[in-house]
Amino acid sequence: MSDFSALKFLMIKSQPRAVGASFEATGALKVIIQSAHIDGADVWWQRPPSPFVSIRVNDTRTTTDMQAETYDPSWIRQTFFLLVKSPMETVQLKVYDHHEYRKHGLLGATSFDMNRLSANGMALDAQLPLLKEKKRKGDLLCSLFYYPISISPEKETGVGIVRLIVHRAEDLLPSDGSSRNLNIKPKAKIRLDWDGPTIHATPRRRILENRSAVWESQHEFLCFDKCACVVYVDVSDPALGHVSLSLPDLIEATTTKRGPWPLSGSASGKLFASAEWRPLNLEANT
Numbered sequence: 001m002s003d004f005s006a007l008k009f010l011m012i013k014s015q016p017r018a019v020g021a022s023f024e025a026t027g028a029l030k031v032i033i034q035s036a037h038i039d040g041a042d043v044w045w046q047r048p049p050s051p052f053v054s055i056r057v058n059d060t061r062t063t064t065d066m067q068a069e070t071y072d073p074s075w076i077r078q079t080f081f082l083l084v085k086s087p088m089e090t091v092q093l094k095v096y097d098h099h100e101y102r103k104h105g106l107l108g109a110t111s112f113d114m115n116r117l118s119a120n121g122m123a124l125d126a127q128l129p130l131l132k133e134k135k136r137k138g139d140l141l142c143s144l145f146y147y148p149i150s151i152s153p154e155k156e157t158g159v160g161i162v163r164l165i166v167h168r169a170e171d172l173l174p175s176d177g178s179s180r181n182l183n184i185k186p187k188a189k190i191r192l193d194w195d196g197p198t199i200h201a202t203p204r205r206r207i208l209e210n211r212s213a214v215w216e217s218q219h220e221f222l223c224f225d226k227c228a229c230v231v232y233v234d235v236s237d238p239a240l241g242h243v244s245l246s247l248p249d250l251i252e253a254t255t256t257k258r259g260p261w262p263l264s265g266s267a268s269g270k271l272f273a274s275a276e277w278r279p280l281n282l283e284a285n286t
Contacts, residue, residue, distance in 0.1 A: 023278055025083040025161050025220050027148035029091070029114070031055055033064050033075040036095055036130070038107055038138040040071055049097035049107055053140070056092040057082050066098040071138075081222055083161065087148065089114050093140060095130055108137035114146060121146040149278040158226040160279040162247065164190065164219050166202055166233065167272040169263065170212040172240050186213050186240055188271075191232040192221075194244075204237070223247065226277065233271060241266030250275040 033053050051073045052066040060082055067073035091112045096104040108130025117123050122145045130138040149161060166188045185204035192199060200219035207213050213235075223229050229247035241263025253259050254274040263269035 023149065023161065023163050023220065023276070024085050025149070025278075026086055027084060027146055028161065028222055028280060028282065029057065029082045029084045029089070030145040030147065031080045031082065031091065032143045033078055033080070033093075034125070034141040034143065035072065035074040035076065036138060036140045038071045038073075038095065038130070039136075049105075051095050051107060052098055052104075054092075054094045054096060055080060055082070056094075057084055057089050083220060083222055084114070084146075087114055087117075087146060091144070093128065093142070095138070095140060106132060108132045108140075110140055112142075112144060114144075117144065117146055121148070147280045147282045150281045151278075156279060157281070157283055159222075159224050159282045160226060160277050162221050162223050162229075163276040163278070164200070164221070164231065165274045166190070166215050166217050166219075167274065168212055168214040168216070169235050169240070169269055169271050170210070170260070171266075171268040171270060172207055172211050172213060172235065173267045173269060183207075184237060186235050186237050188215060188217070189234045189236060190219065191234075192229065194232060196232075231273075231275070233273065235263060235266075235269070235271065239265060241269040241271075243271055245273070247275065247277075251277050 036051060038049060038051060048069040048071050050066050050068050053064040053075065055062050062080055064075045064078050091114065093111065094109040095107045097107050098104055109132065110128040110130050112126060112128060124143050126142055126144065128140045128142065129136050130140055172186065185206050187204045188202045189198045190200040191197065199221060202215040202217035205213045205215055226247060231245045231247055231250060232242070233245065234242045242265055243261050243263050245261060250273065254276065260270040260272045263271055
């Protein structure tokens with residue numbers, strides 16, 4: 001699918017934990033929610049539902065757009081990418097009736113076990129029964145594709161999974177170099193666009209006597225253009241500095257053990273961060 005304006009993807013949900021020695025994600029799952037048929041109401045005067053689909057793999061969840069008042073919604077131009085920790089995951093899919101001012105109503109639920117994917121890692125036009133209280137309430141049509149991490153890809157596509165680790169920041173001082181207000185607990189926030197949303201925030205850590213904050217916080221995300229990717233890191237609460245890092249530079253610096261990175265807006269602050277890359281056999285316009 002080439003329309004990336006309709007593309008959505010998710011990262012593995014990060015939790016404070018010790019940094020592991022390897023990637024959590026084993027690959028990416030592409031889900032295309034195509035359409036659904038929902039059985040009509042028992043009473044003629046009840047309005048048609050306004051359906052949307054919730055997609056969940058473990059603790060990672062996303063939703064489609066809502067389709068207003070229809071028993072036959074279509075989402076054919078919506079594509080989702082989710083990082084998965086195992087090729088044996090179960091994808092949970094639930095169709096809800098959207099309500100503006102009260103709880104969304106469940107129309108039906110279904111699931112798809114990834115071990116049902118074909119030998120080439122795909123399931124085209126899978127028609128899944130929607131169940132509610134053990135009764136069939138309709139059907140959901142979707143296609144699924146699994147792209148595992150490839151140590152030796154057929155060719156470098158620039159698409160892969162990034163494991164980013166924010167280790168620590170040192171010499172944290174305001175831009176004027178004063179040592180006031182050091183009784184704080186800063187955190188680091190990660191973005192992939194200058195004005196984009198935060199994709200990961202470290203836990204707050206109290207500044208130590210040597211004016212450093214130690215996080216050792218990791219996050220994995222799917223990247224569709226390795227060469228163009230820039231990682232923005234803000235050390236804040238209050239603002240203590242920021243830095244923008246080219247992903248290829250950060251990966252190379254991790255390999256050659258270069259660093260740290262000076263923080264703009266800080267008199268002498270510097271950030272210690274690293275990144276690893278695992279390619280996928282996936283074209284960016286797939």
